[in-house]
Amino acid sequence: MKMDQLREALPQWVDASRIFAKGGKVASYIPELAKAPGDSLGITIMDASGETASAGDKHCPFTMQSISKVFTLLLALMDNGEEEVFAKVGMEPTGDDFNSMLKLELVEPGKPFNPLINAGAIAVSSLIRGDSPAAKTERILAFFNEAAGGASLAINQDVFRSESATAHRNRSLAYFLKDNEVLGEDIDVEDVLSVYFQHCSIEICCDQLARMALLLSFDGFDPLAGRQIVPKRYVQIAKTFMIMCGMYNASGEFAIKVGIPAKSGVSGGILAIVPGRYGIGVIGPALGAKGNSTAGVHLLESMSAALDWRIF
Numbered sequence: 001m002k003m004d005q006l007r008e009a010l011p012q013w014v015d016a017s018r019i020f021a022k023g024g025k026v027a028s029y030i031p032e033l034a035k036a037p038g039d040s041l042g043i044t045i046m047d048a049s050g051e052t053a054s055a056g057d058k059h060c061p062f063t064m065q066s067i068s069k070v071f072t073l074l075l076a077l078m079d080n081g082e083e084e085v086f087a088k089v090g091m092e093p094t095g096d097d098f099n100s101m102l103k104l105e106l107v108e109p110g111k112p113f114n115p116l117i118n119a120g121a122i123a124v125s126s127l128i129r130g131d132s133p134a135a136k137t138e139r140i141l142a143f144f145n146e147a148a149g150g151a152s153l154a155i156n157q158d159v160f161r162s163e164s165a166t167a168h169r170n171r172s173l174a175y176f177l178k179d180n181e182v183l184g185e186d187i188d189v190e191d192v193l194s195v196y197f198q199h200c201s202i203e204i205c206c207d208q209l210a211r212m213a214l215l216l217s218f219d220g221f222d223p224l225a226g227r228q229i230v231p232k233r234y235v236q237i238a239k240t241f242m243i244m245c246g247m248y249n250a251s252g253e254f255a256i257k258v259g260i261p262a263k264s265g266v267s268g269g270i271l272a273i274v275p276g277r278y279g280i281g282v283i284g285p286a287l288g289a290k291g292n293s294t295a296g297v298h299l300l301e302s303m304s305a306a307l308d309w310r311i312f
């Protein structure tokens with residue numbers, strides 16, 4: 001389907017999926033997130049020439065939450081290489097909730113199964129180069145801005161403070177990592193948590209999310225800037241994690257029904273890619289039981305089936 005046809009058809013798809021927001025609930029465990037409009041749904045699809053099709057109420061901006069974990073993983077890989085990163089986190093899906101402790105003690109004690117669960121993303125945050133939490137956060141923001149095509153993304157301080165004040169579970173995960181030396185002796189747990197909460201609180205709109213997704217869609221090559229920003233190998237790794245655990249313990253169902261790499265966040269955002277074709281940004285704050293946007297997943301599922309997006 002051509003971009004102008006997509007532009008024309010998109011509002012109908014969004015309207016048909018919006019009703020599925022009723023089957024979900026806006027996240028409230030981070031109090032500040034509970035303010036989002038539960039019935040909204042919006043999407044931007046961007047192609048390699050930077051042309052976009054958008055529809056719905058994009059409720060802009062929203063915080064990236066777990067979507068940020070894909071890009072901090074890429075930055076950690078660029079900073080340290082594969083060997084060092086995978087000394088701290090594994091390569092396996094858990095099948096458990098994103099903030100679960102269950103498997104942390106099972107195989108290699110303290111080593112998170114993968115970089116997209118909270119424990120794994122906290123370990124990854126500790127690997128970002130920088131002399132202080134502020135310097136690390138600055139590097140993360142600079143990288144995200146580059147990935148978004150020269151954006152000026154910023155941290156939502158209210159969400160950051162709200163999460164930091166209520167993150168008892170993430171704190172306990174991080175201290176468990178420290179106890180098991182996944183966070184080394186020289187690492188201050190609260191410093192790592194501060195970096196993690198801040199990158200989860202980076203604000204973004206669907207258009208910028210689609211732009212970041214485009215970079216992954218083209219294996220780290222920015223088709224608009226005409227240059228390789230992330231090594232292809234690292235994007236391959238990130239895309240594989242997105243398929244295996246990007247939608248948490250609904251990733252298998254998403255891979256079968258939608259069939260494209262994607263990453264969700266508890267703000268209701270979803271970054272999805274149709275490899276070699278599109279970058280996609282979705283926002284629908286009402287979440288299902290497994291933490292993914294109900295309307296957003298329905299929208300991607302119906303579009304993927306109709307437009308033959310599935311990669312398998």
Ligand code: DON
Nearest residue numbers: 065066098200264265266291
């Ligand atoms: O650590 C947390 O709980 C949030 N900052 C991010 C979690 C999240 O987005 C999980 N997504 N489905």
